[in-house]
Amino acid sequence: MRVLGIETSCDETGVAVYDGDRGLLSHALYSQVRLHAEYGGVVPELASRDHVRKLLPMIRSALAQAATTPQQIDGIAYTAGPGLVGALLVGACLARALAFAWRVPAVGIHHMEGHLLAPMLETPAPAFPFVALLVSGGHTLLVEVDGVGRYTTLGESLDDAAGEAFDKVAKLLELPYPGGPALAKLAESGIAGRFEFPRPMTDRPGLDFSFSGLKTAVLTARKNAPQDDQTRADLARAFEDAVVDTLVIKCERALQQTGERRLVVAGGVGANRRLRARLKERVEQLGGEVFYPRLEFCTDNGAMIAYAGYRRLCAGVPAAPVSVSARWPLDSLMAA
Ligand code: KG4
Ligand code: ZN
Numbered sequence: 001m002r003v004l005g006i007e008t009s010c011d012e013t014g015v016a017v018y019d020g021d022r023g024l025l026s027h028a029l030y031s032q033v034r035l036h037a038e039y040g041g042v043v044p045e046l047a048s049r050d051h052v053r054k055l056l057p058m059i060r061s062a063l064a065q066a067a068t069t070p071q072q073i074d075g076i077a078y079t080a081g082p083g084l085v086g087a088l089l090v091g092a093c094l095a096r097a098l099a100f101a102w103r104v105p106a107v108g109i110h111h112m113e114g115h116l117l118a119p120m121l122e123t124p125a126p127a128f129p130f131v132a133l134l135v136s137g138g139h140t141l142l143v144e145v146d147g148v149g150r151y152t153t154l155g156e157s158l159d160d161a162a163g164e165a166f167d168k169v170a171k172l173l174e175l176p177y178p179g180g181p182a183l184a185k186l187a188e189s190g191i192a193g194r195f196e197f198p199r200p201m202t203d204r205p206g207l208d209f210s211f212s213g214l215k216t217a218v219l220t221a222r223k224n225a226p227q228d229d230q231t232r233a234d235l236a237r238a239f240e241d242a243v244v245d246t247l248v249i250k251c252e253r254a255l256q257q258t259g260e261r262r263l264v265v266a267g268g269v270g271a272n273r274r275l276r277a278r279l280k281e282r283v284e285q286l287g288g289e290v291f292y293p294r295l296e297f298c299t300d301n302g303a304m305i306a307y308a309g310y311r312r313l314c315a316g317v318p319a320a321p322v323s324v325s326a327r328w329p330l331d332s333l334m335a336a
Contacts, residue, residue, distance in 0.1 A: 014302030113330065
């Protein structure tokens with residue numbers, strides 16, 4: 001079975017072709033970062049219009065790169081939520097129209113399921129069951145995963161998502177959008193331990209997160225500290241260490257609570273090198289194993305949607321009208 005995948009939930013247009021026997025045949029990604037940079041964040045209407053401009057030419061080139069004709073496509077997968085409704089509708093409508101024209105099924109994919117299954121595109125792929133840490137711009141989730149669509153949320157952020165906290169702290173350190181990667185880069189030249197921020201909600205049981213207090217702690221420290229570049233780097237380092245420590249502590253707790261030994265890390269913040277190194281070290285100390293997607297598949301991409309679509313189409317997909325959801329609990333998915 002060969003599946004065309006389409007991702008348009010936010011500010012990245014992603015397209016990919018996945019084949020059940022041969023794996024990923026092609027993928028294309030266009031980031032709207034420059035379009036939104038002057039506004040310091042994503043402007044939803046501009047995002048939708050840009051997806052309209054880019055999507056069809058990208059589908060043509062992804063098919064050509066995969067040496068695939070429309071007649072060889074057996075199904076189309078698109079992100080149906082959560083995300084920006086206008087942006088989602090661009091992908092959903094085009095996917096449904098192509099599916100109608102090509103007489104193949106279309107399937108709406110949960111964006112976080114896409115992230116969660118992205119490590120399956122790597123070798124070795126994690127076997128079920130596992131615990132997944134999903135850390136993106138909109139979500140921070142710890143999920144127990146027993147199979148495709150068999151998800152139990154163990155913990156989530158009560159306020160800002162981890163990526164959102166990176167972006168907000170980056171802004172108050174006057175770094176350009178998108179803040180996460182810029183902050184991580186600045187932190188590289190920071191001195192560890194000069195500033196010390198709390199590890200929120202680690203002093204009590206449970207697997208929920210809260211990152212908004214950290215942002216305030218950085219703001220207060222910045223106001224009271226010298227305004228030189230080294231201080232900015234030291235603040236960035238202390239913030240990154242606090243987030244990474246918090247995520248490591250909660251992952252360790254989730255593995256202990258569930259008795260699982262495999263941890264999957266996905267979503268944009270999963271591209272953070274310090275987080276990847278620290279989690280690998282700690283989980284291996286505990287006798288477990290960590291699985292990541294390659295760096296480019298941590299952030300939004302079409303490959304994860306094509307793969308999730310392949311798994312869902314193999315399991316059979318009930319006919320459904322075109323619909324997208326800005327909010328969509330992961331636990332409500334049907335098992336595949
Ligand atoms: O998964 P993603 O591409 O989009 C959403 O579904 O939200 O995640 C984007 C988030 C942004 O908040 C971005 O700042 C963050 O991931 N991010 C990072 C890094 N790369 C991306 N945060 C920390 N370190 C990074 N290297
Ligand atoms: Zn995402």
